[in-house]
Amino acid sequence: MDVVDAELRLGSPASKRTRREKVRVIACGAIAREIIAIRDANGLDHIDLVCLPAIWHAHPEKIAPGVEKAVKEARAEGFSRVFVGYADCGTGGLLDRVCETLGVERIAGPHCYSFFAGNEAFAAKDDDVTAFFLTDFLARQFRAFVIEPLGLDRHPQLKDMYFGNYTKLVYLSQVEDEALQQKAKEAAGYLGLTYEYRFTGYGDLTGALLTTR
Structure with missing residues (x-):
């Protein structure tokens, strides 16, 4: 086993550098298909997509705490860059508070209808x-x-x-x-x-x- 292989297997600095090049996108499952299409069409292979339950579309009170948990998990996994694939989506500003506290950005707009339409x-x-x-x-x-x-x-x-x-x-x-x-x-x-x-x-x-x- 050479040094590079050992570092990757053991989760040492070489593997962490590779992980930092990726961007964890935490998104609503209802827009997963669209994110994948945009990623593939634009060569955005740095995007590491994780989707939260699409049914939260009907339960917006779950979005902010769910995103908070997912961002913290991404950071624990070594992702230095995280992007939130949600608009406000009925959270009444609670998602913005989470994003501000954790230092991450989200898609602009009140909901997916708005950002899809522009x-x-x-x-x-x-x-x-x-x-x-x-x-x-x-x-x-x-x-x-x-x-x-x-x-x-x-x-x-x-x-x-x-x-x-x-x-x-x-x-x-x-x-x-x-x-x-x-x-x-x-x-x-x-x-x-x-x-x-x-x-x-x-x-x-x-x-x-x-x-x-």
Whole structure:
């Protein structure tokens, strides 16, 4: 066994130097597919992706403590650079407090709908105040992430309570996929909302990940 091989096996300075070249990205599982696509398309092979449960999309109170734990674990593993793959995502500023305390950055914006659309463009859309949004992930997982968590499969009468003030469903698509568009149309029909399709691509997510270089 030569010296370099011994150092790598024993977790000595040589392996730690290699680990420091990587950036641990701690992200919502709901955007894992998009992060991988951006990473591969842009040669961002320095990204070491760890995803937290996508279902936390429906339980934002779990995000800040979950991210805090994951950042500390990354640091314990030797990652000197960590990036948080979440917007505020309903944490009410709690995620920002965690990021500030731990000295890490997150994706800018209030939620994934905003950064996929582009935060500036999203903020400028005054007519979206009564819109319910889907992304590619939510179009694929509409039943598991909307119908079932809200109990609509068991209590369909709740549909009007939850969605009575919405007027349209806006599908913000990251890839142009006719099958997903059909799923989104069916979701709009199920909710009794007007359907609107907008292709966004990856929006501000690409730029955010490029800053980790």
